[in-house]
Amino acid sequence: MKIVIGSDHAGLELKEYLKGILVRENYEVIDYGTDSPQSVDYPDYGFKVARDVAAGKADRGILVCGTGMGMSIVANKVKGIRAALAYDTYTAVQSRKHLDANILVLGERVTGKGLAEEIMKAWLS
Ligand code: RB5
Secondary structure: EEEEEEEEEHHHHHHHHHHHHHOOOOOEEEEEOOOOOOOOOOHHHHHHHHHHHHOOOOOOOEEOOOHHHHHHHHHHHOOOOOEOOOOOOHHHHHHHOOOOOOOOEEOOOOOOOOHHHHHHHHHHH
């Protein structure tokens, strides 16, 4: 499965952590950044990921910002995108079962690494 991933500065650490897991688990990962803690505008990254998923260039997308809200608002502006902001595994799973969500959004300032990993794994399976 090909996964496109992106974050702003506030989601960088979690994005890198999740990317490491995906690579180890043999997912094909395209990372659109950001790559440094320097402040950036989250829509620049959210739109890149959302457009790739909408265009079928990737099977799924994962976006991370501080709260997850900015990225989910941006991604859902793109036609064909169903981005789900998940703070727990239940909502993540429901977003696949009932909404066919094609982008998972996480908030680094809200969700710890361990829980984010479980959410992502639940969402992908
Ligand atoms: C950036 O400081 C922060 O506002 C952004 O990552 C996000 O939380 C927006 O939803």
